[in-house]
Amino acid sequence: MKHRKKIVTNVTIKDVARAAGVSIATVSRILNGSAGVSEELAARVAAAVVELGYRPNDVARALKVRESRSIGLIIPDIENPFFPALVRGVEDAARQQGYAVILCNTDGKLEEEERYIRFLFSKQVDGILFTGGVDCDDSLGLLASLPIPVVALDRRAAAELSAVVCDNYQGGILAVEHLFEQGRKRIAFIGGPARSSSAIDRRRGFLDTHSRYGVVVNGRLMITGNYSFDSGYRAAVALMESREPFDAIFAANDMMAIGAIEALTEQGINIPDDVAVVGYDDIRMAGWYKPALTTVRQPVYEMGMAAVAMLLDQISGVRASACEEKFKPELIVRNSSGGREGHDGVSSI
Amino acid sequence: MKHRKKIVTNVTIKDVARAAGVSIATVSRILNGSAGVSEELAARVAAAVVELGYRPNDVARALKVRESRSIGLIIPDIENPFFPALVRGVEDAARQQGYAVILCNTDGKLEEEERYIRFLFSKQVDGILFTGGVDCDDSLGLLASLPIPVVALDRRAAAELSAVVCDNYQGGILAVEHLFEQGRKRIAFIGGPARSSSAIDRRRGFLDTHSRYGVVVNGRLMITGNYSFDSGYRAAVALMESREPFDAIFAANDMMAIGAIEALTEQGINIPDDVAVVGYDDIRMAGWYKPALTTVRQPVYEMGMAAVAMLLDQISGVRASACEEKFKPELIVRNSSGGREGHDGVSSI
DNA sequence: GTGAAAGCGCTAACAT
DNA sequence: ATGTTAGCGCTTTCAC
Numbered sequence: 001m002k003h004r005k006k007i008v009t010n011v012t013i014k015d016v017a018r019a020a021g022v023s024i025a026t027v028s029r030i031l032n033g034s035a036g037v038s039e040e041l042a043a044r045v046a047a048a049v050v051e052l053g054y055r056p057n058d059v060a061r062a063l064k065v066r067e068s069r070s071i072g073l074i075i076p077d078i079e080n081p082f083f084p085a086l087v088r089g090v091e092d093a094a095r096q097q098g099y100a101v102i103l104c105n106t107d108g109k110l111e112e113e114e115r116y117i118r119f120l121f122s123k124q125v126d127g128i129l130f131t132g133g134v135d136c137d138d139s140l141g142l143l144a145s146l147p148i149p150v151v152a153l154d155r156r157a158a159a160e161l162s163a164v165v166c167d168n169y170q171g172g173i174l175a176v177e178h179l180f181e182q183g184r185k186r187i188a189f190i191g192g193p194a195r196s197s198s199a200i201d202r203r204r205g206f207l208d209t210h211s212r213y214g215v216v217v218n219g220r221l222m223i224t225g226n227y228s229f230d231s232g233y234r235a236a237v238a239l240m241e242s243r244e245p246f247d248a249i250f251a252a253n254d255m256m257a258i259g260a261i262e263a264l265t266e267q268g269i270n271i272p273d274d275v276a277v278v279g280y281d282d283i284r285m286a287g288w289y290k291p292a293l294t295t296v297r298q299p300v301y302e303m304g305m306a307a308v309a310m311l312l313d314q315i316s317g318v319r320a321s322a323c324e325e326k327f328k329p330e331l332i333v334r335n336s337s338g339g340r341e342g343h344d345g346v347s348s349i
Numbered sequence: 350m351k352h353r354k355k356i357v358t359n360v361t362i363k364d365v366a367r368a369a370g371v372s373i374a375t376v377s378r379i380l381n382g383s384a385g386v387s388e389e390l391a392a393r394v395a396a397a398v399v400e401l402g403y404r405p406n407d408v409a410r411a412l413k414v415r416e417s418r419s420i421g422l423i424i425p426d427i428e429n430p431f432f433p434a435l436v437r438g439v440e441d442a443a444r445q446q447g448y449a450v451i452l453c454n455t456d457g458k459l460e461e462e463e464r465y466i467r468f469l470f471s472k473q474v475d476g477i478l479f480t481g482g483v484d485c486d487d488s489l490g491l492l493a494s495l496p497i498p499v500v501a502l503d504r505r506a507a508a509e510l511s512a513v514v515c516d517n518y519q520g521g522i523l524a525v526e527h528l529f530e531q532g533r534k535r536i537a538f539i540g541g542p543a544r545s546s547s548a549i550d551r552r553r554g555f556l557d558t559h560s561r562y563g564v565v566v567n568g569r570l571m572i573t574g575n576y577s578f579d580s581g582y583r584a585a586v587a588l589m590e591s592r593e594p595f596d597a598i599f600a601a602n603d604m605m606a607i608g609a610i611e612a613l614t615e616q617g618i619n620i621p622d623d624v625a626v627v628g629y630d631d632i633r634m635a636g637w638y639k640p641a642l643t644t645v646r647q648p649v650y651e652m653g654m655a656a657v658a659m660l661l662d663q664i665s666g667v668r669a670s671a672c673e674e675k676f677k678p679e680l681i682v683r684n685s686s687g688g689r690e691g692h693d694g695v696s697s698i
Numbered sequence: 699g700t701g702a703a704a705g706c707g708c709t710a711a712c713a714t
Numbered sequence: 715a716t717g718t719t720a721g722c723g724c725t726t727t728c729a730c
Contacts, residue, residue, distance in 0.1 A: 010496070012707055023717045028709060036715060058471045059411045060707035063722050068408060070451070070472070078440070079433045081633070088428050091454050100472055102419070103452045105440050122407045123419070123449055147359070258637060284430070288607060290639040361723055372701045377725060385699060409723030412706050 011052045019048035031056060062124060070100040071311060072120035072128045075153075076108040081255070081283040082300065083131075086153065089304020090129060097312055099126070108133025117142050127311040129153055134193045149314035153307050154298075156197040162314065162322045164307040166298040168198045171329035172205020175250045175278045175296050178331055180213055182338055184248035184276055188221040190235040190260060192252040202252045202280065220244050225256045232259025240267060247275060248337075254279035254286050254295055261291070261336065272338035282332050294337035297330045360401045368397035380405060411473060419449040420660060421469035421477045424502075425457040430604070430632040431649065432480075435502065438653020439478060446661055448475070457482025466491050476660040478502055483542045498663035502656050503647075505546035511663065511671045513656040515647040517547045520678035521554020524599045524627045524645050527680055529562055531687050533597035533625050537570040539584040539609060541601040551601045551629065569593050574605045581608025589616060596624060597686075603628035603635050603644055610640075610685065621687035631681050643686035646679045 013031075017024040022041055029037050030045045048054070062068040073090050075083050087103065094101045102125065106112035113132055117139060120128055127149040132139050136155070143150045144161060152163040179187050189206050192199025203222075210217045220242055225231035232251055236259070239246060251257035257279030261271050271277055271291050279286060282297035306325055313319040333339035362380075366373040371390055378386050379394045397403070411417040422439055424432050436452065443450045451474065455461035462481055466488060469477055476498040481488050489510060492499045501512040528536050538555050541548025552571075559566045570593055574580035581600055585608070588595060600606035606628030610620050620626055620640050628635060631646035655674055662668040682688035 010707095014707080024708080025710085025718075026716060029716090032709080034710095038715065041716080055467060055471050057412075057473060057707050059408050059417060059473045060722090061709075062408045063406075063412050063706090063724090064708050064710085066722075077437070078427070079437050079633075081430075081433075084428045084430075084433055087452070088426070088454060091427070091452055095453075100451045100468070102449045103436070103440060104444075105437060118404060119449070122404050124406060124408045262637075284428075285634050285637065288611075288634065288638065359723095363723080373724080374701060374703095374726080375699085378700090381725080383726095387699065390700085406723050409706090410725075412708090412722090413724045413726085415706075 010057070011054045012057065013054075015052055016045060016048045016054050019052060020044040066124075068124045068126055069098055070102060070123070070125050071308070072102045072104060072116070072123075072125045074104045074106060074113060074116055074120075074128065075131045076133055077105050078103065081285060082253070082281055085300040086131075086304045089301035090308055091304075093305040093308035097308070099308075099312070106133065108136075110135055110138055113139040114142055117146070121146055121148065126315045127151075129307050129311060131155060134196045149311055151307050151311045151314070153303065154198065156201075160322045162310055163324045164303050164310060164327070165198075165324065166303065166327040166329050168201035168329070169205045169208075171280060171296040171298070172202040172250075173209045174205075174329060174331040175202075175280070176206050176209035178294070178333065178337060178339070179248045179250065179276060179278060180209070180215070182248075182276055185215065186218065186221065186244075186246040187248040187250055188223070188239050188246040190223050190225050190232055190249060190251040190256050192225060192227050194224055199252055206250060218244060218246075221246055225252070227253050227255060229255045229259040229262075232256030233263045234259075236260035236263035240264070240269075249275060249277045251277065251279050254281045254283045254293060257293055257295070257336070258285070258289060261289075261293075271336050276337040278337050286332075287334065289336075291336045292334035294334045294339055295332050297332050299327050299330075303327055359406070360403045361406065362403070364401055365394065365397045365403050368401060369393040415473075416475055417473045418447055419451060419472070419474050420657070421451045421453060421465070421472070421474045423453045423455060423462060423465055423469075423477065424480045425482055426454050427452065430634065431602070431630055434649040435480075435653045438650035439657055440653075442654040442657035446657070448657075448661070455482065457485075459484055459487055462488040463491055466495070470495055470497065475664045476500075478656050478660060480504060483545045498660055500656050500660045500663070502652065503547065505550075509671045511659055512673045513652050513659060513676070514547075514673065515652060515676040515678050517550035517678070518554045518557075520629060520645040520647070521551040521599075522558050523554075523678060523680040524551075524629070525555050525558035527643070527682065527686060527688070528597045528599065528625060528627060529558070529564070531597075531621075531625055534564065535567065535570065535593075535595045536597040536599055537572070537588050537595040539572050539574050539581055539598060539600040539605050541574065541576050543573055548601055555599060567593060567595075570595055574601070576602050576604060578604045578608040578611075581605030582612045583608075585609035585612035589613070589618075598624060598626045600626065600628050603630045603632045603642060606642055606644070606685070607634070607638060610638075610642075620685050625686040627686050635681075636683065638685075640685045641683035643683045643688055644681050646681050648676050648679075652676055 013024050013027050017027045027045050030042050091101050104116040130150055131153040150161050152161050191203050221244055223235040225235050249260055251260055257277050261277055269275055279293045279295040282295045286293040286295050362373050362376050366376045376394050379391050440450050453465040479499055480502040499510050501510050540552050569591055572584040574584050598609055600609055606626050610626055618624055628642045628644040631644045635642040635644050
């Protein structure tokens with residue numbers, strides 16, 4: 001461990017100016033790379049800076065220039081395996097531009113969302129990245145009322161807000177087409193919360209693909225879950241108890257798919273021989289699970305990065321109007337659907 | 350969506366004062382709940398606040414009182430399944446006290462750690478929660494040189510820093526005792542990075558328990574990994590190639606345990622009949638994996654909360670000197686070690 | 699009980 | 715090219 005002087009009192013731009021024998025304006029100019037400063041003074045100031053261990057006070061700067069170089073990131077729950085990659089994408093992009101990201105977990109609760117929105121506003125964040133819960137319309141209204149750029153993540157653009165999403169409709173199509181190609185005809189659907197835009201779009205993809213293939217959907221094979229393991233488990237139990245025959249399940253996320261598989265397996269039903277299962281998201285566990293889960297991948301990390309880029313464009317005024325960036329989902333075929341990829345070993349990690 | 354007025358210009362304490370017909374000092378007193386303000390003025394100010402939609406500017410307050418009510422949280426990688434629960438614990442505790450948390454991913458790289466430490470210092474965070482990489486001694490030195498409270502997380506307290514840890518030595522003991530109780534005698538060890546304090550302590554628990562049971566350790570059964578799935582996989586391959594007989598593996602984290610099981614299973618080795626496996630951490634996947642993983646759980650969420658409590662104590666000056674809080678690990682018996690818990694279904698979720 | 703005023707550390711006119 | 719100064723929004727003495 002290198003020895004370092006303990007900094008006791010915060011050293012300010014004033015101290016640097018005194019030490020270098022210049023005015024604070026000159027120090028500020030040099031620090032900010034403004035043009036028109038002599039080599040000599042620049043050197044003297046630079047020396048004083050390292051000598052004193054000076055670091056600019058960002059909150060003073062923020063107060064002066066009305067820009068905190070920080071953004072808020074509101075998500076339901078970092079412990080939900082869908083979010084870490086998203087957060088990492090956001091953080092990487094933000095850091096690259098010198099922005100701090102303040103993380104906010106709301107559990108999708110409206111009151112927490114609004115609490116955090118106000119909190120972030122007080123903190124003077126330059127923008128907010130928002131992934132709300134199912135009933136986030138009120139929050140979106142509050143966001144729209146604030147004079148801060150906002151981009152919605154993984155939620156369809158509402159009102160005049162920008163958004164970064166993945167094409168959930170297309171994802172639903174991908175899943176069902178794959179199942180049809182495997183020769184499955186009676187596909188059960190375990191959906192997400194009724195009002196969630198992602199859930200709605202995936203469901204629409206499911207239904208439309210059936211029409212397009214001329215297959216009639218059995219409504220009793222459609223169940224609504226809430227994206228949790230438990231709801232997937234319960235959905236599969238309900239499916240079995242209904243005694244409606246089915247040879248496949250498309251679950252609107254991986255957690256529910258895994259929950260369903262657990263329930264099915266406990267009853268001696270073989271995956272994929274008896275029932276093929278396709279999930280959604282391609283969370284990390286999907287590749288390790290037995291059977292390895294066929295799923296629809298969203299480029300979550302990239303979406304996080306894109307959202308930051310869009311937000312910063314808005315902050316800097318490059319982009320004024322609301323816009324939507326839509327990513328393409330990708331079908332990842334593994335064992336649970338009986339796809340031909342076969343055993344999914346270490347190579348998939 | 351409720352209708353809300355779009356706030357165009359930021360309204361300041363001055364506007365509120367004018368609207369309420371009082372001085373800004375009075376507004377400030379009322380907002381901060383200072384004693385000695387008349388009911389009447391308080392009401393008038395409160396009315397003006399809602400009328401104008403006023404929200405205090407935290408960065409001005411921070412500049413004035415030299416306290417930003419934000420803390421930095423430095424971790425290697427939020428995508429590592431160990432960290433989400435930690436981060437959530439930190440965030441929940443921080444929010445409860447009105448603190449914002451700035452998330453920083455370093456990938457355990459020294460340069461990123463130092464970059465972020467300086468960044469956070471400039472941002473005037475009131476304290477830093479630090480989980481460094483393997484070689485974080487330099488970072489710890491830098492941290493110690495700053496006039497900001499710091500608590501190390503999941504790392505043994507170095508220098509004069511406070512720390513929140515889990516008893517890794519005890520965890521190692523738990524794992525090995527369990528394996529001995531299952532009648533296993535030839536236990537392989539897949540350890541973490543040589544200089545990581547957690548890895549060292551778990552290893553020490555492994556070794557000491559052997560001595561205590563009078564079992565001599567076969568050095569060729571001890572392999573060093575880096576906490577990744579791949580390194581666990583490779584370790585198991587090396588173990589098999591060594592042709593040393595072994596009937597159990599204690600891996601210093603769950604990812605390596607799972608990697609090892611994949612490698613073993615591919616060679617037709619049955620878990621737990623041929624080889625019992627115990628992991629460490631109890632990441633979420635451990636309960637879902639097949640076979641469900643016996644592991645040593647750390648109370649990660651609680652550790653995150655405790656770290657915030659300790660940090661805030663230090664910030665407020667309640668606690669001046671460095672201290673260490675050590676949590677107890679817990680053995681979670683599942684199928685991979687042949688423990689008697691039997692099938693681990695939905696109940697474990 | 700209330701107000702006037704100083705000043706936190708910085709940037710950006712403006713003046714020289 | 716460099717210095718002087720006002721002021722960002724707030725809290726907090728200090729007077730009254």
